[in-house]
Amino acid sequence: MEYVIEMLNIRKEFGSFVANDNITLQLRKGEIHALLGENGxxxxxxxNVLFGLYQPEAGEIRVRGEKVNITSPNVANDLGIGMVHQHFMLVQNFTVTENIILGAEPKSGLKIDRATAREKVRQISEQYGLAVDPDAKIEDISVGMQQRVEILKTLYRGADILIFxxxxxxxxxxxxxxxxxxxxRLIAEGKSIILITHKLKxxxxxxxxxxxxxxxxxxxxxxxxxxxxQSRLAEMMVGREVNFDAExxxxxPQELVLDIKNLVVKDGRGIKAVDGLNLxxxxxxxxxxxxxxxxxxTELIEAITGLRRAESGEVFLNNKSIKNLKPRKVTExxxxxxxxxxxxxxxxxxxxxxxxxxxxxxxxKPYSKAGIMNYKQVMEKAQTLIEKFDVRTPSPETFARALSGGNQQKAIIAREVDRSPDLLIAAQPTRGLDVGAIEFIHEQLVLEREKGRAVLLISFELEEILQVSDRIxxxxxxxxxxxxxxxxTNEIELGFLMAGGKKEEVGRS
Incomplete structure (x- = not known):
């Protein structure tokens, strides 16, 4: 069997914490190989060991059969390995082309040959079906387009092994x-892919x-x-049976908590993003x-929480207007x-x-008195929430940056749910979470509802909306x-209405 990547018995430690304990992964040429696991x-x-960002304490890596020492991302790039990171590594006010060639700029004399770079970017984007405007600034394009730019960065550098x-x-x-x-399309073009994910579908x-x-x-x-x-994969991932269809x-429903009338909110360009909304x-x-x-x-959430100014309309919480209050006042x-x-x-x-x-x-109180923070109380509270919400972290003193994306999300959810507010706004609460964590978060949202709290759930996952909501x-x-x-209702009807269809027209076409 031909393997383009072999990671054999890899061990990676951070102090006393063992992040990778004797792990082996072998990637065949021309395959998509999923790497599945819970958050953390x-x-x-x-x-990151394969890409040269970390050095392992033990084990070896072979690329196309040869043992290698990948000491940096530049070495990984030279070996044909590219990585598309979860949190994009892009300069927001640079153009698409400028981001793609950054660090590998073609030169004409002492100057960057922008015309050559732009043409190469265009050729690669056409070859792999990655349509993107080479002159657009990163800050002006969608998240999906930004991801395409990250993929193009790896292809521009000649990668034939891609880590997603x-x-x-x-x-x-x-x-x-x-x-x-x-x-x-990348596989059809002869690439090999390692796909890090916990989305079983x-x-x-x-x-x-x-x-x-x-x-x-x-x-x-x-x-x-x-x-x-999916059930067998989920059990391998979390070590127990996962309930996908919880009842x-x-x-x-009791008294009105949130009441929004004729709300108008503009986006950053001055266009009405929320236009006479009632909820x-x-x-x-x-x-x-x-x-x-x-x-x-986005604009609706920001208007409710005080992060964006509403142009007109009303936002009432427990019969009191909170429109255009500062975020702290909204929280309080x-x-x-x-x-x-x-x-x-x-x-x-x-x-x-x-x-x-x-x-x-x-x-x-008890976290602060007379303007002085009580560090011991803060860390004790954090440890309680870490244990209750299964936030995988070496300690409460670990920087948030060091946690996996899913554990960062669990930390936020722990903080907000623990306060048990009258209204909990949950925007994409399970984004980046594994099935076990999703099951737990759904239970927490339902628990808040059963305590008599109001919950507003915003999600692009229609399965989540249908499973957890009482009204949509x-x-x-x-x-x-x-x-x-x-x-x-069902996903088909929801999709039709979300695209602008009328309820009375559902099923006609």
């Missing part, structure tokens, strides 16, 4: 379909084989064929918002917010997990166009 299982660490680190974690369903097509759809690791240890490698199921108790959420219910990305979800009024962008609005990455756990309450509000062009009972 050591997947990204293992791939949680590539679909920040993509919309449509962008995920496009990504799968891109991966299949994607593994079943695109992978040839799958290696599973759990808590840093190798569990096994299986062929993805007609005998493999939750019936809601008992209400009652105590003891979960209202799910279903909508294609870009139909006002009784709102919890799990933001869709955990790095921008959820965490201070260079703070410890302990300090991140009290970002909303650090100035209150469909958002289209900044307005709520329909309210549905999840037990009386």
């Amino acid at each position: 299982a050591g997947k990204s660490t293992l791939m 680190d949680e590539p679909s974690a920040v993509l919309t369903p449509q962008e995920i379909k496009e990504l799968i097509q891109i991966m299949n 994607e593994i079943m759809e695109v992978a040839d084989r799958c290696t599973t690791i759990r808590r840093g240890k190798y569990i096994g490698t299986v062929d993805i064929d007609e005998t493999m199921t 939750y108790s019936k809601a008992n 209400d959420v009652r105590a003891g219910e979960i209202v799910g918002i279903a909508g294609i990305d870009g139909n006002g979800q 009024a009784g709102i919890g917010h799990i933001p869709q962008d955990r790095h921008k609005h959820g965490l201070v990455l260079d703070y410890s997990i302990g300090h991140n756990m009290v970002l909303q309450t650090y100035y209150q 509000a469909v958002l289209y062009e900044g307005r709520t166009v329909a309210f549905l009972d999840p037990k009386e």
Whole structure:
């Protein structure tokens, strides 16, 4: 059997913490090989060893049969290995072309040969079906397009072995379909792919084989064929049976908590992103918002939480206006917010997990007195939440930046749910989480609802909206166009309404 990559008995330590404990992974030429594991299982660490960002304490790496010492990403690039990182490594105010050639610029004399670079980028994008404007600035293009730029960066440098680190974690369903097509096209062109993921449906759809690791240890490698199921993969990943179709108790809605009337909010370009929206959420219910990305979800959340100014309309919380209050005042009024962008609005990455756990309450007792923070109380609280929400971290003093994306998300959810606010806004709460963690988070949202709290759930995962919501509000062009009972609708009807179809027209075409 020809292997293009062999990682044999790899061990990686961080102090006393063993992130990879004797792990073996072998990639065949021309295959998509999934690397599956829970949040914090050591997947990204293992791939960072392959890409030269970390040096292993033990084990060896072979590329095309030859033992190699990958001491840096430049060495990995020279060996034909490229990595598409989960959190994109792009300069926001550079163009697409400038980002792709950064560090590998073609020269004409002492100057960068931009024309040659631009033409090469165009040729590669056409060859692999990665349509993207070479002159667009990164800050002006979608997340899906930014990911294409990351892929083009690796191809520009001649990579024929590509590592995709949680590539679909920040993509919309449509962008995920496009990504799968891109991966299949890359394989057809002779590339080999390692796909880090915990999305079982994607593994079943695109992978040839799958290696599973759990808590840093190798569990096994299986062929993805007609005998493999999502349930079996989930059990390999988390070590127990996972309930994919949980049945939750019936809601008992009570008094009105959130009441939004004729809300108008503009986006950064001055265009109405929320245009006369009406929405209400009652105590003891979960209202799910279903909508294609870009139909006002972000601006709606930011207007409610004080992060963006509303132009007109009303936002009431417990019959009191909170429109255009500062974020702290909104929080103190009784709102919890799990933001869709955990790095921008959820965490201070260079703070410890302990300090991140009290970002909303650090100035209150018992964490602070007379302006002086009680470090011991902060860390004790953090440790309690870490244990309760299974946040995989060496200690509460570890910087948030050092945690896996899924564990960063669990830390935010722990902080917000623990305060048990009157209204919990959960925007993409399970983005980047494994099936075991998703099951746990859904249970937490339902638990808040059963405590009599109001929950507003915003998700691009229609399965999640249908499973957890008590009512569904469909958002289209900044307005709520329909309210549905999840037990009386399905993904097809939701998709039709999300695209602008009328409820009375469902099923006609």
